[in-house]
Amino acid sequence: RTLRKAVSRQLEHYFSDANWAKDEYLHKQADANGFVPFNALTDFERLRLLTTSVDFMRECVEASTVVEVSACGTRVRKRTAPPT
Numbered sequence: 001r002t003l004r005k006a007v008s009r010q011l012e013h014y015f016s017d018a019n020w021a022k023d024e025y026l027h028k029q030a031d032a033n034g035f036v037p038f039n040a041l042t043d044f045e046r047l048r049l050l051t052t053s054v055d056f057m058r059e060c061v062e063a064s065t066v067v068e069v070s071a072c073g074t075r076v077r078k079r080t081a082p083p084t
Contacts, residue, residue: 007050007060014041015067015078035075 013019014026029040038054041047051057054074061067061076068079 003050004060007047007057008064010044010047010050011041011057011061011076012064012066014044014047015076020078030077031075034077035070036077037075039074041076 014023020026025040025043026036029036038057041057042052042054047057058069058073058076062069064079066079067076069076
């Protein structure tokens, strides 16, 4: 349970206004709708130390009020799509 919370917080941090504004890598990975593939997020060391399982990441943020998972379940974005 604690691991789930840590993964959720880390993913939510990546899509926070402060981080999104300066993270060029995330911008490059995002599609036109602001979705970033979970696989791209496994490149981040802090998240990789917690988990490399895309399924587990998805489960951790399914109930998030900060980020949302794409219909196909392979991508994630801030609930209000970040400006490009």
